[in-house]
Amino acid sequence: MERVVWVAGEPWGVTLSVDAAMDVEPNIPEIQATVAASTDALGRGALPLRTAVVRPDVLALVDPDAAAALPPLEPGDRLRPVTYVRGLVFQFDAIQPPHATDTAIGWIVVHSITGEVLARGGPAGQGAAQVGSHVPPARAAPAP
Numbered sequence: 001m002e003r004v005v006w007v008a009g010e011p012w013g014v015t016l017s018v019d020a021a022m023d024v025e026p027n028i029p030e031i032q033a034t035v036a037a038s039t040d041a042l043g044r045g046a047l048p049l050r051t052a053v054v055r056p057d058v059l060a061l062v063d064p065d066a067a068a069a070l071p072p073l074e075p076g077d078r079l080r081p082v083t084y085v086r087g088l089v090f091q092f093d094a095i096q097p098p099h100a101t102d103t104a105i106g107w108i109v110v111h112s113i114t115g116e117v118l119a120r121g122g123p124a125g126q127g128a129a130q131v132g133s134h135v136p137p138a139r140a141a142p143a144p
Contacts, residue, residue: 017050
């Protein structure tokens with residue numbers, strides 16, 4: 001078991017790792033927005049098991065396969081964060097009842113600033129973003 005994703009019918013909170021070298025708090029709106037957008041990009045109804053906002057070189061410590069799947073990056077991009085989400089992906093089939101839906105593990109790596117999908121692995125859920133597409137980038141919260 002990777003982690004608990006729901007308790008008593010309610011989603012359990014996301015477990016998030018943030019690269020300490022980034023010197024940011026994990027609860028800032030930009031981090032929360034990029035994690036939510038990346039989770040949605042796994043596909044409809046995906047449940048995150050592991051999330052991280054890290055520099056690309058640190059991703060190899062989190063998931064070596066995901067790091068190996070990254071395209072070549074410019075030297076400056078090696079210092080910019082990526083958002084990694086590994087999650088439970090639902091394989092919807094219109095002829096099956098919802099309780100018989102197949103699940104699998106998938107992952108996605110998204111550029112945290114531009115929202116570009118850099119790599120993905122495992123099955124893609126319904127509505128999943130493809131490599132090279134863009135998810136909504138993180139935006140600062142409106143000023144009070």
